[in-house]
Amino acid sequence: MNELDSIFYPDNVALVGSMKKGKIGYEVLKNILDHRFDERGNIYPVNPKGGEVLGLEIRESLEEVPELDLSVIASPAKYVPSLIEGSGNMGAKGAVIISSGFGEIGNKELEEEVLKKAQKNDIRVIGPNCAGIFSTHHDLYASFELPVGEGGLAFITQSGAFGGAALGWAKVRDIGFSSFVSYGNALDLNEIDFIKYFSEDENTEIIGVYLEGTVDGRELMKVIKNTNKPVIVIKSGKSSRGSEAVSSHTGSLAGSYKVYNTAFKQAGAVEVEGIEEFFDAVKASKVGINSAGKNVAVITNSGGPGIMCTDKIESLGLNVVEITQKTREELKDFLPEQSSVKNPVDIIADADYERYKKTIETVDKDDKVDSMIILCVPPGYIPSKDIARSIIDANYEKPLIANFMSGELVEDGLKLLNKNDIPNFPTPERAAKGVFWISNQKSNIK
Amino acid sequence: MNELDSIFYPDNVALVGSMKKGKIGYEVLKNILDHRFDERGNIYPVNPKGGEVLGLEIRESLEEVPELDLSVIASPAKYVPSLIEGSGNMGAKGAVIISSGFGEIGNKELEEEVLKKAQKNDIRVIGPNCAGIFSTHHDLYASFELPVGEGGLAFITQSGAFGGAALGWAKVRDIGFSSFVSYGNALDLNEIDFIKYFSEDENTEIIGVYLEGTVDGRELMKVIKNTNKPVIVIKSGKSSRGSEAVSSHTGSLAGSYKVYNTAFKQAGAVEVEGIEEFFDAVKASKVGINSAGKNVAVITNSGGPGIMCTDKIESLGLNVVEITQKTREELKDFLPEQSSVKNPVDIIADADYERYKKTIETVDKDDKVDSMIILCVPPGYIPSKDIARSIIDANYEKPLIANFMSGELVEDGLKLLNKNDIPNFPTPERAAKGVFWISNQKSNIK
Numbered sequence: 088m089n090e091l092d093s094i095f096y097p098d099n100v101a102l103v104g105s106m107k108k109g110k111i112g113y114e115v116l117k118n119i120l121d122h123r124f125d126e127r128g129n130i131y132p133v134n135p136k137g138g139e140v141l142g143l144e145i146r147e148s149l150e151e152v153p154e155l156d157l158s159v160i161a162s163p164a165k166y167v168p169s170l171i172e173g174s175g176n177m178g179a180k181g182a183v184i185i186s187s188g189f190g191e192i193g194n195k196e197l198e199e200e201v202l203k204k205a206q207k208n209d210i211r212v213i214g215p216n217c218a219g220i221f222s223t224h225h226d227l228y229a230s231f232e233l234p235v236g237e238g239g240l241a242f243i244t245q246s247g248a249f250g251g252a253a254l255g256w257a258k259v260r261d262i263g264f265s266s267f268v269s270y271g272n273a274l275d276l277n278e279i280d281f282i283k284y285f286s287e288d289e290n291t292e293i294i295g296v297y298l299e300g301t302v303d304g305r306e307l308m309k310v311i312k313n314t315n316k317p318v319i320v321i322k323s324g325k326s327s328r329g330s331e332a333v334s335s336h337t338g339s340l341a342g343s344y345k346v347y348n349t350a351f352k353q354a355g356a357v358e359v360e361g362i363e364e365f366f367d368a369v370k371a372s373k374v375g376i377n378s379a380g381k382n383v384a385v386i387t388n389s390g391g392p393g394i395m396c397t398d399k400i401e402s403l404g405l406n407v408v409e410i411t412q413k414t415r416e417e418l419k420d421f422l423p424e425q426s427s428v429k430n431p432v433d434i435i436a437d438a439d440y441e442r443y444k445k446t447i448e449t450v451d452k453d454d455k456v457d458s459m460i461i462l463c464v465p466p467g468y469i470p471s472k473d474i475a476r477s478i479i480d481a482n483y484e485k486p487l488i489a490n491f492m493s494g495e496l497v498e499d500g501l502k503l504l505n506k507n508d509i510p511n512f513p514t515p516e517r518a519a520k521g522v523f524w525i526s527n528q529k530s531n532i533k
Numbered sequence: 534m535n536e537l538d539s540i541f542y543p544d545n546v547a548l549v550g551s552m553k554k555g556k557i558g559y560e561v562l563k564n565i566l567d568h569r570f571d572e573r574g575n576i577y578p579v580n581p582k583g584g585e586v587l588g589l590e591i592r593e594s595l596e597e598v599p600e601l602d603l604s605v606i607a608s609p610a611k612y613v614p615s616l617i618e619g620s621g622n623m624g625a626k627g628a629v630i631i632s633s634g635f636g637e638i639g640n641k642e643l644e645e646e647v648l649k650k651a652q653k654n655d656i657r658v659i660g661p662n663c664a665g666i667f668s669t670h671h672d673l674y675a676s677f678e679l680p681v682g683e684g685g686l687a688f689i690t691q692s693g694a695f696g697g698a699a700l701g702w703a704k705v706r707d708i709g710f711s712s713f714v715s716y717g718n719a720l721d722l723n724e725i726d727f728i729k730y731f732s733e734d735e736n737t738e739i740i741g742v743y744l745e746g747t748v749d750g751r752e753l754m755k756v757i758k759n760t761n762k763p764v765i766v767i768k769s770g771k772s773s774r775g776s777e778a779v780s781s782h783t784g785s786l787a788g789s790y791k792v793y794n795t796a797f798k799q800a801g802a803v804e805v806e807g808i809e810e811f812f813d814a815v816k817a818s819k820v821g822i823n824s825a826g827k828n829v830a831v832i833t834n835s836g837g838p839g840i841m842c843t844d845k846i847e848s849l850g851l852n853v854v855e856i857t858q859k860t861r862e863e864l865k866d867f868l869p870e871q872s873s874v875k876n877p878v879d880i881i882a883d884a885d886y887e888r889y890k891k892t893i894e895t896v897d898k899d900d901k902v903d904s905m906i907i908l909c910v911p912p913g914y915i916p917s918k919d920i921a922r923s924i925i926d927a928n929y930e931k932p933l934i935a936n937f938m939s940g941e942l943v944e945d946g947l948k949l950l951n952k953n954d955i956p957n958f959p960t961p962e963r964a965a966k967g968v969f970w971i972s973n974q975k976s977n978i979k
Contacts, residue, residue, distance in 0.1 A: 109914065192871055231913065233942065246837025248882065248910040255940025256959075299840065323840045326847035332840045332877055361841055361962040362938070391692025394745065394769045394778045395807055401772035425638055431778055436694065464694040467677065468555065493808070494701025496679065513702075516807040 090211060091276075091284045094181035095222040095266060097156035098128040100229070101149060101179070103170055104161030104186075106132055106140040111161040111185060111231055115219060116141060118228040127226050129154065149173035157181045159219065159229045164188030167215065168200045175208025183229055184214035190272045191216050202274050217271030218247035223264050224290040230267065238263015239292030240369055241285040243278050245299050246323070247271065249362075253297070256362055262369065265290040279306050286314035293372050295365060297321045299333045304350065311354040317376035318356040319368045322347050357524050364520065370510045371521040374486040379526045380457035382408035383519075384450045385431035387462035388438040392492065393431035396460060396515035403523045407431060414453040421445055436466050443477035451483035458486040458522050462515060463500070464493065471500025479507045486525050490518035536657060537722075537730045540627035541668040541712060543602035544574040546675070547595055547625070549616055550607030550632075552578055552586040557607040557631060557677055561665060562587060564674040573672050575600065595619035603627045605665065605675045610634030613661065614646045621654025629675055630660035636718045637662050648720050663717030664693035669710050670736040676713065684709015685738030686815055687731040689724050691745050692769070693717060695808075699743070702808055708815065711736040725752050732760035739818050741811060743767045745779045750796065757800040763822035764802040765814045768793050803970050810966065816956045817967040820932040825972045826903035828854035829965075830896045831877035833908035834884040838938065839877035842906060842961035849969045853877060860899040867891055882912050889923035897929035904932040904968050908961060909946070910939065917946025925953045932971050936964035 102119070104112025112134070119130055120141055132140050137147045146152055149170065158174040160167055164186050174182055182205065189198040198215065205212045213220060219230030223237040233254045240262065244250035247269045254267060265288065268281055278296055285291040294316055301307045311318050324333035325344040351358045355377055359368045368376075383400050385407055387393035397407045410430050418428040422442070427433040432450060434442050443461070450456055461478055465471045471491055478489060489504055489511040491497040504511045512518040548565070550558025558580070565576055566587055578586050583593045592598055595616065604620040606613055610632050620628055628651065635644040644661065651658045659666060665676030669683040679700045686708065690696035693715045700713060711734065714727055724742055731737040740762055747753045757764050770779035771790040797804045801823055805814045814822075829846050831853055833839035843853045856876050864874040868888070873879040878896060880888050889907070896902055907924055911917045917937055924935060935950055935957040937943040950957045958964040 114913070233913075233940070244837075246835065248835030249837035249841070251912075252835075252838065252910045252938035252940075255938065255942050257940075259940045297837065299837070321841075323837060323844060325844040326853075328847050328853045328876075329840045329844040332836070332843055332873075332875070332879075360845070361960050363960050363962070389692065389694030389698075390778070391690075391695035391743065391745070391769060392698065394775045395695075395767075397778055398769065398771040398775040399806070401774050407772075407774045427778075429778075430774075433778075464698045466697075467560070467679075492698035492701065494679070494698075494703075494705045496701050514807050514809050516809070 089284060089287060090180065091280070093156040094183065094211065094213065094220070095288070096225050097181065097227070099131070099152070099154040099156045100124070100128065100227070101131045101133050101152050101155055101158045101174065103133040103149070103158060106134050106145055113140065114231040115159060115161060115185070115229060118230065118234055122226045122228045122234065124226045124228070149177050152177055155179040157183065159183045159185065161185040164194065164197055164215070168197070168204050171201055171204040171210060172208065175204070175210055179210055182210050182212045183217070183219055184212060185217060185219050187216040189215045198272065198274055205275060212275035213268065214271040215274060218250055218269035220269070221264060221267040223266065230269065232267070233258055235267070236261070236263045238265065239290070240264045240295055241266040241288065241291040241293070242295045243268045243270070243281045244297040245270065245278065246297055249297050253362055253365070256366065260366065262366060277302065279303060279310050282310045282314065282318065286310070286316055291316065293317045293319065293369060295319045295369065297323065299323050304346070308350045308354040311356045317372045319365060319372070320351055320356045320358050321361065321365055322358060367512060367517055367521060368524045371488065371524045373508050373510050374488065375525055377525070377527045379486050379522070381405045381526050382455055382457040383522050384408065384410060384453070384456040384459045385462065386446050386450060386459060387431050387433055388436055389462070389464045390433055392462050392464055392515045393433055396462060396490070396519050397431050399516040399519035400522065403519060405523060405526060408455050410450065410453050411455055414449060417449050418446065437469065439469055440473045440477040443474055444481045447478065447481040447483055451485050456485060458488070458525060460518050460522060461487060461489045462518070463489070463491045465496055465500070467496070471497040472503050475500035475503035478509055479503065488512070488518050488521040490515050535730060535733060536626065537726070539602040539625070540629065540657065540659065540666070541673070541734070542671050543627065543673070545577070545598070545600040546570070546574065546603045546605060546673070547577045547579050547598050547601055547620065548605045549579040549595070552580050552591055559586065560677040561605060561607060561631070561675060564676065564680055568672045568674045568680065570672045570674070595623050598623055601625045603629065605629045605631065607631045610640065610643055610661070614643070614650050617647055617650040617656060618654065621650070621656055625656055628656050628658045629663070629665055630658060631663060631665050633662040635661045644718065644720055651721060658721035659714065660717045661720060664696055664715035666715070667710060667713040669712065676715070678713070679704055681713070682707070682709045684711060685736070686710045686741055687712040687734065687737040688741040689714045689716070689727045690743040691716065691724065692743055695743050699808055699811070702812065706812065708812060723748065725749060725756050728756045728760065728764065732756070732762055737762065739763045739765065739815060741765045741815065743769065745769050750792070754796045754800040757802045763818045765811060765818070766797055766802045766804050767807065767811055768804060813958060813963055813967060814970045817934065817970045819954050819956050820934065821971055823971070823973045825932050825968070827851045827972050828901055828903040829968050830854065830856060830899070830902040830905045831908065832880065832892050832896060832905060833877050834880055834882055835908070835910045836879055838908050838910060838961045839879055842908060842936070842965050843877050845962045845965035846968065849965060851969060851972060854901050856896065856899050857901055860895060863895050864892065883915065885915055886919045886923040889920055890927045893924065893927040893929055897931050902931060904934070904971060906964050906968060907933060907935045908964070909935070909937045911942055911946070913942070917943040918949050921946035921949035924955055925949065934958070934964050934967040936961050
């Protein structure tokens, strides 16, 4: 039993705030009820005005709540200290404070008061000034943000707005989450606590962090190093101008980016740039972060994209490795004459199920090769799902990433790849970035 | 009258090849008829077997075609020299040779024979070993590739497969083309001729080129320099390994990338990496390639994305410029207290139509600012189309690029932006790249 379990896996939740439609309290309650948390635990809306909301009785105070593990607070800032005290009296061990009006507008004193009350009552706090949390496997959607489906990604974000944008991005791409945590002013709990917690959380397979700064770089790197789950980080405030903006945005210091960058590599975290790369790296992690060496083989049915992929791989400091003479001989045995058995291996336009499958299996056995990228621009007469099927059926051991181009022609193939958890990207460049992330970052320290 | 008009704007077209369903000749004919070229000019299918296809008489030889401007040839390679001769006899001035089996498989002699016949008969040739052409404003879809809609982009590609992928990519994103040219082995016409031609073509607004190598770098840069239309280039074969692959793929030399890179900048071309950046740059070009200086203002309603955008702008060698004291005072007059009037200008989460509009107009007047990026992560209660409308209605003069995040929440806003030709990108990083492309590339020579 971890003390944060009362936040992410509570049985009894109080939600304090305005229960008028359109207000944050109401919207959070709606999210919670839409996901049927009430069938798993108890949700108690609390507001001094009492009454009813969405079929539930509104308790006039926390004292009326029969049992309590977690308080979610969306009331005006000035009431928050006494609400924390009240939560403690009823046995709560956690609080998510969505309310704003604290440190972010210079109201540090009120924030300190909240912290004191929390410490006195043994309550761990997320926020204030945050967007709330999701714990999808526990059906707890304690946030006004767009709900997303269940999955293995725990996403921790210092920026509520960026968190919201990430959820929107993930939703249209059908990416599943174990948790979403927006931690706002980080009065008590911060990214270090959450990374530690999700390292142990059985529903979390991969940890994502959006970070502007940290209070304890050494500890942050330690918890990243200690987890055996992949950690993907977006560090914001990298430029000097961006770092200034961090100060005026959160009041925290962004710190020297170079230090972060090196430390992330040493700790084994994968650092990405922005939301698109973040979710690409999440995809790539399916075949193992830090799992491969630098030597990549490219298998393609079209020259141009093969060259573009080669350019990108080399520009990332990886190698489009020379494959062995033995492999080349074996490839020559079954490939058409116009093929190129050098890496990139070009198995030409009319490559079908059998040709792809045999090539993948042959290249996989080459000792010089650490990972493979499979490119396909299917001609109209070869269904992309045949090529997808060849990858799925092939007998191989090394990490493999696919790039099928483009548009409607490859839709069926992509569906099959997704269903079989084979990471695939829409361009040769993004596929190359994919093998970069699965290659050992520690060996990439410059 | 340009001599290439008989290729891109012919009245009478012969299509020579197999007219059996599934064969290239048939598929090209179908594309041509699907787009009703027969209502604008004459299309004559030709095959020695005669008969009928898709309601048209098949002529048994080119001699039976009453009038001829362009021959599109998809017959076996060995027949091509005599078909060129035959086309010349009937008055054709252009030929598109889709057939393969020439230089790309070592059959240089046959290729030379084709060139001689073409020169003797004053025929300009595209191909051989190419995917054909589209001339959308002339309803001519003389290719087996996926047809795309009318627009201002002429796309010239050395790789047929990459060309096909680009068309598929463009189709799902509703991007319009004036022309598509796959020129294969470049026996006669090459990228230099096409850039020159599309510079004068009244239906072309922007020229895109996928290039592995060129036969005449000096001339290539000259035609790019001489056009007053934006030229966007993807150069493939940049790494040493990629350059080797170019040699084995097309037999041409990729040349030193550094030379290309500098020459493109000097000539005023925008060089991009891959298909995603290519179409992003096409979008950005709506507000003018090479039109702006390096000083960018960022206007955002959320801190995190504002910082990410700032980081990217600075990493591209542009400046998130310090705005003037005067502008800051003006902003302070109407923005809420928690806003930041420094650049990035953070107008906070609840920024609505009026606040965005007034901020854009105020920042636009700042002499230090060359271009603007408008970021928006709309909270649930502010419709994204209100923010889109504020940009459309605002009175401003400087180039402006938008980034609305994310997913379903911004769909309505994006539709409005697209309808009004306001370049918009799905991430702050890609928006930053957008201002990079519109900033003067010549000033970016390192």
